[in-house]
Amino acid sequence: MSLPHAILTALLEKPSSGLELTRRFDRSIGYFWSATHQQIYRELGKLETAGLIRALPSQVPTRGQKKQFEVLSAGRAELVRWVGESQDPKPMRDPLLLRLRAAGVVGTGGPGGLEAELRRHLELHRVQLAEYRAIEERDFPPGRDSEADRLRRIVLRGGIALESFWLHWLAEALPEVESLSAHAGDNAPRAPAEGAEGDERPGS
Numbered sequence: 001m002s003l004p005h006a007i008l009t010a011l012l013e014k015p016s017s018g019l020e021l022t023r024r025f026d027r028s029i030g031y032f033w034s035a036t037h038q039q040i041y042r043e044l045g046k047l048e049t050a051g052l053i054r055a056l057p058s059q060v061p062t063r064g065q066k067k068q069f070e071v072l073s074a075g076r077a078e079l080v081r082w083v084g085e086s087q088d089p090k091p092m093r094d095p096l097l098l099r100l101r102a103a104g105v106v107g108t109g110g111p112g113g114l115e116a117e118l119r120r121h122l123e124l125h126r127v128q129l130a131e132y133r134a135i136e137e138r139d140f141p142p143g144r145d146s147e148a149d150r151l152r153r154i155v156l157r158g159g160i161a162l163e164s165f166w167l168h169w170l171a172e173a174l175p176e177v178e179s180l181s182a183h184a185g186d187n188a189p190r191a192p193a194e195g196a197e198g199d200e201r202p203g204s
Contacts, residue, residue: 017066
């Protein structure tokens with residue numbers, strides 16, 4: 001997914017100012033496609049220049065008034081084209097997984113090291129899962145089954161499934177890392193005794 005298409009989607013749902021759009025990203029779209037406020041404003045300018053969106057005319061011109069943007073027919077057509085195209089799944093790129101792989105080379109850092117970070121991630125995913133479930137209960141009561149609502153709920157259920165996966169995986173990984181960290185020094189290489197056979201010395 002690209003930021004321009006995320007913005008087109010949001011503006012088709014509801015014409016918004018740049019400020020309103022950044023707040024909507026913070027509250028909803030940002031759960032699965034994050035962007036800084038600067039990136040959003042920059043992309044709005046590009047979409048307007050490309051003729052995909054326009055600023056709505058203001059009935060009461062006021063200096064410093066926020067421009068409201070709406071999607072033009074060319075922008076809708078671009079979003080339709082993008083929705084229908086084929087796209088392969090993206091490989092996972094998670095720094096935590098890479099750090100665990102690196103720990104296999106340099107060690108876990110001993111007690112209180114990497115396992116503390118795993119516990120922190122576990123709590124963050126618990127909080128996020130609780131938030132997703134609260135959103136589902138609040139925004140998708142029984143009987144709310146329009147096409148748009150059903151598709152939005154599918155996206156939300158994907159987030160719930162992903163957070164559930166991370167909680168399950170972290171609950172499995174944490175005891176392993178704690179056990180390894182507790183015995184981090186047991187397998188540390190020991191320096192050979194002075195004068196031992198095979199000892200390398202300068203100049204030998």
